[in-house]
Amino acid sequence: MLVRWPVPIVLSRGAFVPLGVFALIFVAFSGGSKPSVLAAAALLGGVGGVVSLIVHELGHVSVAKRLSGVRPEKVSVMCLGAAAHLEGSYRNGREQARMALGGPEASFAFALALSLPVFFPAPAGLEVAALALALLNVAIGVLSLLPVHPLDGHKVVVGLVWWAVGSEERARRIIKRVGTGLLAVDLSFAVLLLAERPALGATVIAVAAVAYGQKRFIRAPRTA
Template sequence: MFKSSIKLFKIFGIEVRLDYSWFIIFALFSYYFGFFYFPGVLPSLNAGTLALITIITVILFFASVLIHEMSHSLVAIKKGIPVERITLFLFGGMAQIEKEPDTPFSEFIMAIAGPVASFVLAIFFGIIWFFTRGYALVEEPVKYLAIINMVLGAFNLLPGYPLDGGRVLRSIIWKSTGNLERATFIASTAGRVLGFAIIAVGVFFIFAGNFLNGMWLAFIGWFLQSSAQTGYRQTVFETSIKGIKVEEAMNQNVVDVTGDITLQELVDDYFMKYRFGRFPVVEDRETRKIIGVVSINDVKEIPREEWADLRAGDVVRKISENEKVDVSMEVSEAIKKMIKNDLGHLIVMSGDKFKGMITKSDVMHFIKVRSEFH
């Protein structure tokens, strides 16, 4: 969903990106500050100063959002959880934290770090506000920044998962029940209720004549309730595959071919017969040492009249490290690898021996069958 983004810079090893949807909120904020808020509180300003103040305020606001996300991320890294990137988007910021925390305590402190950062920023801007009273040019922007950071911290503390407060709630239930799935269920149900409540407030605003703010709240509410649902499903899925190795979930009945068969044989006896998109090519049937993969697209690129002369070994494509996975790897890691490299399958190896293939549907199927016996 958030792939359409541009890279800004890298800090503490974390990539900071702007999603295209961020430009909408950037434009809305600049419009609001530049044409309504600052002209209202600072009526004597000329256009140039007004533009400058607007830009500085909007940048400081997004820097505040970034610092909030950065705090979550730095605690995560400290807890040994890698953070790949932070993306600023329509509804604020999102840190791409590679996995869920292992303990309720890690979750609690990771979650609380963001709102704490926002409150510290609110105090920081509040102090500047206190000492610059009377200098309207500084006072007005820092006053707004102090308030907005306060609101940001408070909103994120609302107890609905996946908001920070919902994560805090989850960590507390998790700690007291010892059951992460149950804790996620309760916290995400709270998140959905909260989402629908925010939508209701939004609709009320719309009917009260405050159309823009109402629409905005309704969007935020919808986003919250749908993320709560996805987050819960994700946790159930992760809990159900925890500890399962690739070896258990992979498909072992993969048909392999040897490099010496002709493409014509490959098409007639394999692609037409088994209707798989690709076949692993092995050196020989005994050792099953893998040479590479031949896919239907590779063969289609070659003119038909050459199929009788060319052999599978001539068109075989080497397997990159991204496409390989060891039998002993956890399924959850294998799925992450597929997603990261945008692949639908992985070739399962044991050393340099071909063992089978694993796809997302193999994993789903495995979980389904297994759950029927539990």
């Protein structure tokens, strides 16, 4: 266990996987060859990446604490990223959409906070490190909003449709009909990006895979 506030944050043995993935990504984009530079990039990417995932999940926790029917239990860091474990059920689609947006909002807010050194006098190394982590959090926030199950974007769409039609079951049927087409578009974009910009494409796919994998492990609230 890492900390207990605002909920327990648990590090499993698999937490070294996302730490290593983010470390390799930052090393690949560091453009340096000196061991000290590569080590600094690996440390920044590994630790900063895991912290960024935790911040994203704490965004969901923050929203859950304001909902009467949902109770956050803990945040786990595992081999596929991080996950907020929740108990309870949503009362309506608006609550589900609000919960889903909590993570991306936290990532964007963290990115904004990290970008502040760029606008004030600061050592060049600090500016580069802060900007790199800010961009990582923007990427996490944007990718999590893709309307692909089980990412946050899919939950937002389901929640909004549920809110509009008044039934979660009906909303999921509607979303399922268009889901295949959206997935095809997302995959086509990923393949195109990988072909045109291999390093960037591989990074986007890796971050998306982490985001997708971590959401598969969330014990999402079920409506009664």
